[in-house]
Amino acid sequence: MDRSYKFLFTGPPGVGKTTAIAAISDIEPVTTEMKSSGELANIKEMTTTALDFGELKLQGGDVVRLYGTPGQRRFQFMWELLLEGALGVVILIDNMREDPLGDLDIYVENFSGLIAETGAVVGLTRSDVKPEPGIDAFYERLQTHNVMLPVLECDIRRRDDVSLLLDALISTIEN
Amino acid sequence: MVPLVGRRTGFEWDVSHTPDPDVALVDIDAQAAEHALSEACAFARAVITVSAKEGESERPHITRPVRSWNLLDALNSALRQLGELPPITNGMCAYRLVRWPSTATLRHDPRLIRVCGALNSHPQSLQSITQHIAIDPEELETLLSLLEAAACVSKTELARTPTGGRNGGVAVPKRPKLFDKLRTRLGIG
Amino acid sequence: MSKRDNNPMAEIAADALEPLFDGMSGLYGLMLASADGEPKWARLRDGMEEDRLAAMASSLVALSETMAKAADQRLSEFAIVQNSDGYVVSLRIGQEYLLSAFARRDTNLGMLLSKCQSAADHASSKLS
Numbered sequence: 234m235d236r237s238y239k240f241l242f243t244g245p246p247g248v249g250k251t252t253a254i255a256a257i258s259d260i261e262p263v264t265t266e267m268k269s270s271g272e273l274a275n276i277k278e279m280t281t282t283a284l285d286f287g288e289l290k291l292q293g294g295d296v297v298r299l300y301g302t303p304g305q306r307r308f309q310f311m312w313e314l315l316l317e318g319a320l321g322v323v324i325l326i327d328n329m330r331e332d333p334l335g336d337l338d339i340y341v342e343n344f345s346g347l348i349a350e351t352g353a354v355v356g357l358t359r360s361d362v363k364p365e366p367g368i369d370a371f372y373e374r375l376q377t378h379n380v381m382l383p384v385l386e387c388d389i390r391r392r393d394d395v396s397l398l399l400d401a402l403i404s405t406i407e408n
Numbered sequence: 409m410v411p412l413v414g415r416r417t418g419f420e421w422d423v424s425h426t427p428d429p430d431v432a433l434v435d436i437d438a439q440a441a442e443h444a445l446s447e448a449c450a451f452a453r454a455v456i457t458v459s460a461k462e463g464e465s466e467r468p469h470i471t472r473p474v475r476s477w478n479l480l481d482a483l484n485s486a487l488r489q490l491g492e493l494p495p496i497t498n499g500m501c502a503y504r505l506v507r508w509p510s511t512a513t514l515r516h517d518p519r520l521i522r523v524c525g526a527l528n529s530h531p532q533s534l535q536s537i538t539q540h541i542a543i544d545p546e547e548l549e550t551l552l553s554l555l556e557a558a559a560c561v562s563k564t565e566l567a568r569t570p571t572g573g574r575n576g577g578v579a580v581p582k583r584p585k586l587f588d589k590l591r592t593r594l595g596i597g
Numbered sequence: 598m599s600k601r602d603n604n605p606m607a608e609i610a611a612d613a614l615e616p617l618f619d620g621m622s623g624l625y626g627l628m629l630a631s632a633d634g635e636p637k638w639a640r641l642r643d644g645m646e647e648d649r650l651a652a653m654a655s656s657l658v659a660l661s662e663t664m665a666k667a668a669d670q671r672l673s674e675f676a677i678v679q680n681s682d683g684y685v686v687s688l689r690i691g692q693e694y695l696l697s698a699f700a701r702r703d704t705n706l707g708m709l710l711s712k713c714q715s716a717a718d719h720a721s722s723k724l725s
Contacts, residue, residue: 238586265660265663266659267632268631268632268692270631281659282652282655283657283659283660289594291592297586297593303656305652307634307635307652308656310653368507368510369507372507381505383528384508397515399590400591400596403587403590404524404528405525407587408528408529
């Protein structure tokens with residue numbers, strides 16, 4: 234019987250969860266977008282308000298499902314629904330945002346249960362544009378959460394970078 | 409192997425066929441092994457036998473394949489019997505992951521992803537890592553040195569580490585097939 | 598519980614939506630939210646959390662429309678959740694807003710949908 238597995242992509246609004254899933258999905262990702270309002274509207278026209286969904290078909294018929302969460306905190310109920318049964322989580326952080334370390338806190342805290350049971354990787358985007366805070370600062374912040382996660386700079390538009398994030402994630406899970 | 413042993417013991421070792429070595433390694437499966445063994449016992453300060461089978465005498469013995477930690481154990485055993493040279497430290501270390509290397513470094517050598525993945529949740533010895541991931545121990549030692557040089561791992565000496573069997577056999581537990589398939593699918597297998 | 602945003606836009610919406618409570622005794626909650634789930638105006642029973650419900654309405658409508666597309670259907674009109682003791686109805690007001698209504702099960706569903714649509718049309722003309 235074909236089996237399906239699940240990985241989650243999360244992170245603040247506009248960080249590129251939908252884009253990251255699209256970079257590696259075998260299917261055109263299913264999106265659930267609505268018109269942005271408020272400050273977010275200055276960054277992007279549409280925003281995910283339910284979930285993104287992509288798929289990787291494996292040899293033998295198994296399927297890996299890639300779910301993207303909505304970014305805004307008011308959709309925390311969706312984060313809770315979506316993390317059920319996930320094998321691990323990719324936390325994308327945009328270094329151009331006002332407080333990337335604060336963003337990291339939010340997602341590490343909200344997904345702490347899943348992280349403890351499985352694993353996570355942090356994908357840091359746009360650090361080439363804004364280098365501070367540096368990666369060391371992220372590792373120091375992770376220490377305050379008593380957790381070690383890979384923190385890897387990435388361009389989520391690139392399939393290779395997203396694949397590397399998944400490779401790091403599954404390397405932590407399989408051990 | 410010799411440089412590895414040198415690093416572990418803090419001595420410089422040299423392989424030679426001189427008649428009076430400090431330590432003689434005798435392959436007792438080879439032809440004329442009996443003669444070689446008796447010569448070694450006569451002239452070497454310490455003798456270690458090497459064979460595909462388990463050793464039968466009280467003499468220090470290594471069952472193939474020869475791993476560096478087995479050699480060190482045997483050296484310790486041999487030299488302890490002599491009571492003349494200070495015991496060589498086991499040389500076993502626990503490696504603790506401090507941070508992952510950069511994306512560029514990981515792209516350059518994806519084996520580092522496996523190694524860091526193995527160390528991500530808790531410190532491990534070299535031997536224990538080889539039991540988690542299928543990698544040659546000497547390649548692993550090189551990768552760990554790279555990580556140490558990049559300040560990605562820190563190393564602490566262990567008092568004694570189980571050798572995992574006389575022949576130091578490396579057992580690689582089965583990884584979930586899903587992850588192998590996923591890596592293949594993503595072109596990173 | 599009633600929330601009136603200081604924003605005059607929300608005031609206008611309240612005038613267009615409040616009358617729904619007249620003539621529909623089963624209606625116990627009404628909410629206007631941005632399409633991406635931020636509450637703008639609400640009149641809800643005590644204990645109902647408008648922030649959470651506004652976000653949920655956005656998720657519901659977004660997912661409903663995606664599902665409809667996957668089922669080869671277009672132009673979503675209502676997302677209706679029928680429960681043992683009530684209805685939740687959500688619909689769009691243009692591209693930027695959502696109207697959600699919460700009613701008891703003894704409410705006439707057809708009337709509820711019709712009145713919500715009229716109210717949405719009315720609000721749309723005032724909000725644009």
